[in-house]
Amino acid sequence: MPDEIVVIEGDGIGREVVPAAVEVLESLDVEFEFVAADAGDATKEATGEALPAETYERVADADATLFGAAGETAADVILPLREAVDSFVNVRPAKAFPGVDALRPETDVVFLRENTEGVYSGHEDRLSEDLSTLTRVVTSSASRELAEYACEFVDDGRGPAGDPDEGFTVAHKANVMRETDGRFREEVLDVAAERGVDADEELMDAFATKLPLDPSQYGVIVCPNLAGDVLSDLAAGLVGGLGLLPSANVGHDNALFEPVHGTAPDIAGKGIANPTAAILSAAMLLEYLGHVEEGQRVRDAVEGVLSDGPRTGDLGGSATTDEVTAAVVDRV
Amino acid sequence: MPDEIVVIEGDGIGREVVPAAVEVLESLDVEFEFVAADAGDATKEATGEALPAETYERVADADATLFGAAGETAADVILPLREAVDSFVNVRPAKAFPGVDALRPETDVVFLRENTEGVYSGHEDRLSEDLSTLTRVVTSSASRELAEYACEFVDDGRGPAGDPDEGFTVAHKANVMRETDGRFREEVLDVAAERGVDADEELMDAFATKLPLDPSQYGVIVCPNLAGDVLSDLAAGLVGGLGLLPSANVGHDNALFEPVHGTAPDIAGKGIANPTAAILSAAMLLEYLGHVEEGQRVRDAVEGVLSDGPRTGDLGGSATTDEVTAAVVDRV
């Protein structure tokens, strides 16, 4: 039976880049059953709900999901969907591509972001007219599970350097959040020690200074949820923006793949959006489902097109989404 | 009666750069009463306490404090000292100086960081073997007070552009922390509207992508405590590091000034530390105490030395701390 892939285009350029990524997947010698589902601003307008229960169920029952982007409702869509696939880690590579203008072309890092707790578990209270609180949660179990994943990731040579001895860096703020980030830091370093993986650490503020100064000193970075959100977006700024970056929300038996970019309302509907991030997200999906060679072929095709093929406007070209997609399909 | 300035050198290069800054202050036609006090790793080793009660009291009773840096005990020293001066805002300019190597030389921003709450109010619990929590606090009163300060700051033309119409940007994560950052965002924008100050907003992750891509689009940035910590350190990476950046912890009737850098143990004790950040912190102290013209003279002298005077090793020169300090004193 072919793997079932739920496809959620969402809003804005999601409707253009997701079909492009599906086209690339369909051009391969791998059989998938694609199932369309709805979510986002337009869905909310039509049905009253940004994320219909049917979509949630479909995603939860699928083998994997490819998601585009949602507008104003982004948090209402993506946070429950991460839960639907039972995702404990958000994998965010940030790499500068040859021929693409980047502030720090030598950047090549992968963030492994905790994907279930921190400030995102989100219990908030309005305790008085003046005062609100948020309960930030850190558990040893989630911290250790993330760390186990990080150790395997590094051991498998999936880090940017591809060198199984490279290890990872834990970024945290345990000098202030002593109990919560202290727990996170301790558990992650403990798992690394048990598994014989090299791990060092950096305060997240110091990391934010040092990454732009010299990204080459980092490879795999393991962090709590919000730290991973902000620091990986910082890395995106060093490689030229969110436009090219894919991501994976990996769970135990399911996963969701999404470009890091948003709906780009300024260019939506014109057929000129850059499909690269969505196509690279599809490559991550292929690898996740065991089609490692096909994933690599898609990646190589994308890099080839980026370096000497047609380019969309964001990269200084004038090609359409379709033209870029066709060029990628041609090379796969 | 001359203003009383508590001087805390702390650890590492704090012992070199703080005396340099005091020397610059003493070269001016302004009378101060300097009172030395102890804090930091060495103090903890000697007395058992990183921050003796006597130091806390002195700082609380002074007109202002000049602080250097503390090592391992940094959080135990600086967080209570911010409280001692009743500081509600941490003012952090990040500006690239002519002649100094910077990734983004056009960077010229000032962060106004909330300085009392957020995750820093720091109530943490170990609820079980597996689970710890931190209660993040946001109040309308602290948010509004910060916003009032920001409006005055902008109205007085103290923003980087120096243009009273420029306004500020609020950076937050209210799409996830809806109740707490939602409160912060709403109150800050509300005060801005009441005062007729132009304010826009940015999610903190988007800000982390956009600042490196184009820092010239930002001027004054208003943010919650931890966001301000991380985002201002990111800006430091764009102007060449923490080495040159001063900061002010401003309270209602007291304030503490400190370089953003740490103790730099690798070069401590050699007399080669760059005193610029400490001297610029002294310039902020002068301005805070009403000696605006003297503050400007110190600033101009520092910029002059940075562009064509002796340089310490971090800037590619071979001058000592004393030589740079003497050059600044010469120009004041």
Ligand SMILES: CC(C)[C@H](C(=O)O)[C@@H](O)C(=O)O
């Ligand atoms: C939309 C938002 C809730 C989300 C997050 O904060 O995780 C986004 O910024 C991301 O990084 O995917």
Ligand SMILES: CC(C)[C@H](C(=O)O)[C@@H](O)C(=O)O
């Ligand atoms: C030392 C630490 C507690 C402190 C902070 O987080 O505020 C430091 O990073 C700073 O920014 O002054």
